[in-house]
Amino acid sequence: MTHETTTGIDNRKMALWVMIGSECMLFGSLIINYLIQVHQIAGVENPDLIRPAQVINVPVTSLSTFVLLMSSLAMVLSLNGLQHGDIAQFRKWCFGTAGLGAIFLGFQAYEFTEFYWEGLGLTANNFGAAFFLLTGTHGAHVLVGVIWLLIMGGWSYRTSFQSEHHSILLEVAGLYWHFVDVIWIIIFTVVYLFVLAP
Amino acid sequence: MTTGSKSIILSWLTTADHKRIGIMYMVTALFFLVIGGGEALLIRMQLFYPNNDLLVGMKFNAAFTMHGTTMIFLVVMPLNAAFFNYLIPLMIGARDVAFPRLNAFTFWIFLLGGILLHVSFFMGQTPATGWFGYANLSTKHFLPDMGADFWGLSVQILGLSTLIASVNFFVTIINMRAKGMSLFRMPLFVWTTLVTQLLIFLSFPVITIALLMLMFDRTFGTNFFNPDMGGNVVLWQHLFWVFGHPEVYILILPPMGIISEVLPTFSKKPLFGYTVVIYSTCALALMGFTVWAHHMFTVGMGNWTNLVFSMATMMIAVPTGVKIFNWLFTMWGGSIRFTSPMLYAMGFILMFTIGGLTGVMHASPPIDAQHQDSYFVVGHFHYVLIGGAIMGIMAGFHYWFPKMFGKMLSEPLAITQFILLTIGLNMTFMSMHFVGLEGMPRRVFTYSAEQGWTFWNQIATYGAFVQGLGFLLFFYNIWRSLRYGEDASADPWDARTLEWSISSPPPEFNFAVEPIIERTDDFWYKKQKIGARAIEQLTGKEQVSVPKGSYYPFLATLALSLIPVGFLIFTQNQDQYSILLISALGGGLLFYFLVKWAFEPLFEE
Amino acid sequence: MEKAATKHEKNIVYIKIAVLLAVITAIEVAYPYLTEDIKGLHQLYMPILGGLSAIKFFIVVAYYMHLKFDPAVLKRIFAFSLSLAVLFVSALLLLFEVVEF
Numbered sequence A: 001m002t003h004e005t006t007t008g009i010d011n012r013k014m015a016l017w018v019m020i021g022s023e024c025m026l027f028g029s030l031i032i033n034y035l036i037q038v039h040q041i042a043g044v045e046n047p048d049l050i051r052p053a054q055v056i057n058v059p060v061t062s063l064s065t066f067v068l069l070m071s072s073l074a075m076v077l078s079l080n081g082l083q084h085g086d087i088a089q090f091r092k093w094c095f096g097t098a099g100l101g102a103i104f105l106g107f108q109a110y111e112f113t114e115f116y117w118e119g120l121g122l123t124a125n126n127f128g129a130a131f132f133l134l135t136g137t138h139g140a141h142v143l144v145g146v147i148w149l150l151i152m153g154g155w156s157y158r159t160s161f162q163s164e165h166h167s168i169l170l171e172v173a174g175l176y177w178h179f180v181d182v183i184w185i186i187i188f189t190v191v192y193l194f195v196l197a198p
Numbered sequence B: 001m002t003t004g005s006k007s008i009i010l011s012w013l014t015t016a017d018h019k020r021i022g023i024m025y026m027v028t029a030l031f032f033l034v035i036g037g038g039e040a041l042l043i044r045m046q047l048f049y050p051n052n053d054l055l056v057g058m059k060f061n062a063a064f065t066m067h068g069t070t071m072i073f074l075v076v077m078p079l080n081a082a083f084f085n086y087l088i089p090l091m092i093g094a095r096d097v098a099f100p101r102l103n104a105f106t107f108w109i110f111l112l113g114g115i116l117l118h119v120s121f122f123m124g125q126t127p128a129t130g131w132f133g134y135a136n137l138s139t140k141h142f143l144p145d146m147g148a149d150f151w152g153l154s155v156q157i158l159g160l161s162t163l164i165a166s167v168n169f170f171v172t173i174i175n176m177r178a179k180g181m182s183l184f185r186m187p188l189f190v191w192t193t194l195v196t197q198l199l200i201f202l203s204f205p206v207i208t209i210a211l212l213m214l215m216f217d218r219t220f221g222t223n224f225f226n227p228d229m230g231g232n233v234v235l236w237q238h239l240f241w242v243f244g245h246p247e248v249y250i251l252i253l254p255p256m257g258i259i260s261e262v263l264p265t266f267s268k269k270p271l272f273g274y275t276v277v278i279y280s281t282c283a284l285a286l287m288g289f290t291v292w293a294h295h296m297f298t299v300g301m302g303n304w305t306n307l308v309f310s311m312a313t314m315m316i317a318v319p320t321g322v323k324i325f326n327w328l329f330t331m332w333g334g335s336i337r338f339t340s341p342m343l344y345a346m347g348f349i350l351m352f353t354i355g356g357l358t359g360v361m362h363a364s365p366p367i368d369a370q371h372q373d374s375y376f377v378v379g380h381f382h383y384v385l386i387g388g389a390i391m392g393i394m395a396g397f398h399y400w401f402p403k404m405f406g407k408m409l410s411e412p413l414a415i416t417q418f419i420l421l422t423i424g425l426n427m428t429f430m431s432m433h434f435v436g437l438e439g440m441p442r443r444v445f446t447y448s449a450e451q452g453w454t455f456w457n458q459i460a461t462y463g464a465f466v467q468g469l470g471f472l473l474f475f476y477n478i479w480r481s482l483r484y485g486e487d488a489s490a491d492p493w494d495a496r497t498l499e500w501s502i503s504s505p506p507p508e509f510n511f512a513v514e515p516i517i518e519r520t521d522d523f524w525y526k527k528q529k530i531g532a533r534a535i536e537q538l539t540g541k542e543q544v545s546v547p548k549g550s551y552y553p554f555l556a557t558l559a560l561s562l563i564p565v566g567f568l569i570f571t572q573n574q575d576q577y578s579i580l581l582i583s584a585l586g587g588g589l590l591f592y593f594l595v596k597w598a599f600e601p602l603f604e605e
Numbered sequence C: 001m002e003k004a005a006t007k008h009e010k011n012i013v014y015i016k017i018a019v020l021l022a023v024i025t026a027i028e029v030a031y032p033y034l035t036e037d038i039k040g041l042h043q044l045y046m047p048i049l050g051g052l053s054a055i056k057f058f059i060v061v062a063y064y065m066h067l068k069f070d071p072a073v074l075k076r077i078f079a080f081s082l083s084l085a086v087l088f089v090s091a092l093l094l095l096f097e098v099v100e101f
């Protein structure tokens, strides 16, 4: 019952691109809030305030960034497999992507607890609050992606799954996944690397 | 309850038919119109006498907050959405929207948001922040009760509904058009809808984040908007108006599209400068994102900032003026029929122009410094929203009612209502300009007799009741027409767009034969060529399969409703994190239903 | 790369892109330590790192997200949304004097 669309693009794929457009503004708001809060805290003279340079751990996050980057590779390999009817390649890399995403979330959980023990809880100051809001929202997106991919991978064991009909669904999930990765590319630079600015 | 009526309720509960969803949007929005209108009348009654004590202090604040929030999010936006739902697929020659069940979901969560906002009434915790929720008026320190929490969560949910709908309609318009319906053959209402969806999906995420930050401040103890702890209240204003100004276009563009359909039909002429109107609509949308700080001229952003935003704002008058002249030239030399939709459309042009002119006035920072927070501003935006948006919506309502319900409305009643509304709104809102120039600040619950504001306030109140009388007549007209009205033919107005080529009301599958479009106003030209057969051609008897209904949009909404409930209880017991398990349960159920929904086939197998 | 590429060929292309991305990331992470030795890199810290992340951003969007080979309408949706987001962030950076002229 699939209907030819006007542009030839699948409705779901186009919807996801529109959603990505919307997410640009969502993360734009979070990033600008973070930058403003960091700027404001820089102007406050208070030795007790925890500042970005004291807590941000670039080496560890470089590692998790690398993990997320590799998950994007796993994602395209998975989709490439499914588009060519290679279910084994699809499955391997689909679960691989979800696994790498889960490792990334593990890093984030580690980072959050570290910050907490160093005294930067959610309410300690506005830099911390904005940091948790930004990276937390991103983490929630990763979590959604992990669940989505697990469902896609799990579904492939059912008979209702047909690689020729359903590769478009993996493509849509993949677009979402890459976008979440792309947002992290920005966050990594803005939140982490800029802290080391001389 | 008999099994018959039970199955009727179930069929509406599970429907994925865009026409039924459109009707549900319309009925719900009209219900909220009565509530929002009632609040307006209460406000006007309080201000009738100096030192009146009908509605004082926080009660008055609650009344104008609920009035504003209701009218914007629960009346004008859903009335626009009702037209999107009902008309967009018909106008582009499609059988349904791109995602029919998602469409049902957006309606149900819209209803949830509306109900949630009004539950606050019954708990005595009515929001009193103003519809703009300015921090720090809305922070815990100044509003410790749950009002602002109710407000924030409801607007968040309504925003979610609007966002999902915007993706759906954007994709529908780009991707579901009939053969030959290229972008520059689409009816203008479809165009303004498309641009509106773009505005929605790019501006609503900003308010989503602002509301999230407010919720974190109020519920989880952060200090984004608390200046004592390094927060910044101006940040809220920026985030709010980055959303808030495009929101104004989200309200007004669809009515502009409506009158761009009504004016050509009743002038028997194609729309003057069709492409120019489209380009100026796009220009309006683009510029709408660059002017938000004109709401903040008195904040102290500095002269250069004010200058830039002032210039950008004044430039908006250009595409707006272009449109107004295009509408006027559409009527020029046409054989005009003064039906009720046409009168409303003409009323729109005149009233909207008045509102637009005062808008250009406070685009100038020094003038705005005088107008800011006075009744002059209230008068201005009510001309735009009632004289503009509501007039346009009324034009659309009277125009498409026969299509939607298969019955004609009474023209004399409709015209009487038009006259009452026009007189009433000018009495109310013109008076506000005068009393504003005399210095009356907005959002105050009373004034003293010596201030000399009594006369204009009383005129404004009389006017409000005249408008109310008009709306009573409007509802009577609907009731009378549904009961005794004469049946509408497929094309009662001799109109130009595709929806009139099928029966009134249309069959469930819309088009028996998918239309093929050869030019703008294709249906009109086919009528000229082959006469009434243009209608018969498309109204065949062929049965077409339609999306079957689904329980999941409704069930998912029920699950979603647990999330705000958990948060609201938590706000009153902030040490008991276990309460948030209610929200978590809601999230889990929502996830479960969404997965079930994803694997449920859309069509009968 | 698009037409008639076999599964294997595509896999190779994707892996090459990943290597490129990894190299850029390595440069990014190493950069702060290089600035200690080379004076000129000091002033350009933010522009260069911002530029590198933008390159990564567009490589992923163009190739992994396939946008380079997709119809114009999708490109337009993304380009418009992204430009608006950049405009919005830049405007607020100026308004809050995080960045000054």
Ligand SMILES: [Cu+2]
Residues within 6 Å of the ligand: B244, B245, B248, B291, B292, B294, B295
């Ligand atoms: Cu504005």
